[in-house]
Amino acid sequence: MARNPARRTALVDAAIEVLAQEGARGLTFRAVDARAGVPAGTASNYFANRDELFTQAGARIHVRMTPDPAQVDVAMRPAPSRELVTELMHWLMRRMTEERTGYLALLELRLEATRRPALQAELTRAVRAELEESIRFHLDAGLPGDADTVRVLYLAMTGLLLEHFTLPGVLSDVDLERLVETVVERILP
Template sequence: MARNPERRIALVDAAIEVLAREGARGLTFRAVDAEAGVPAGTASNYFVNRDDLFTQAGARIHVRMTPDAAEAEVAMRPAPTRGLYVDLMRWLVRRMAAERTGYLAFLELRLEATRRPALAAELNRAVRAEFDANRMLHLDSGLPGDSDVFLTLYLAMTGLMLEHFTLPEVLADQELDELVATVVHRIIPED
């Protein structure tokens, strides 16, 4: 097994690009090698099999999608109001749009996890850890609403992003920032 960590990251990032563009069926070692611009056979030196490649892509996707800690700290500085929640959710949408490839690859990984137990375990671990961390941030920050409000907002925003990235024409007559505000205003209690 090859030990160059920079090349491994480049290969996993290439796998994420392939997933977003071609789906799970298109994720082959050959496609990853071509996307990464490395000699044929390179990916097979870094990953035991496709399951390993999928699992490592699942772990890497969260690194790519996690906001910079300093940016998150700045975003949380204003008073914890419903208005701040609208701003935070808009920030989330902008970050996800900026990492569109990662988000689409993540959707592919979620579907593939229904067929690959190791990938399912990795995604369940990573998504649950992120969910718990965000719920604790919500509760500790003084933002309005309890744990159930956080859960409802999480589910609503997940659905909104799924719709936006996969079938954008369905809500094309709606401004995305206004949809976000509507979701937050319907779920988060007034200040």
């Protein structure tokens, strides 16, 4: 296997782009090579098989979607309150919209994980760790609610993002910003 870390990252990022635009069936070494703009056969020098490519994409996607700690520090300057939670949920929507490709690729990976045990293990590990970190962050920051509050917010927001990115017409007559506010108001009365 080739050992150029920068090229490996570029190939995994290209795989994420392919997943978002062509789906799991479109994720081939040839498609990754083309998207990355590298010679044919390059991806096969970096990944033993498609399973490894899927698993590496699953690990990388969370790195791409994690906010910069400096941005988190700025977002957390206001005092802990329901209003701050609402702003954080708006921020989540903005960040995921900016990283739309990554979010769509993650949805593809989640579906593919039902058929690939190694990918399912990687995504379960990554998503569980992120959820646990979100719970810890929420509680440590003194935001209102408990661990179950964070879990319910997580479920509500992932459902909203799923509709927003896959079937936007379902909520086309709804003000998404107001809907986010309603989610928080109902979960944190």
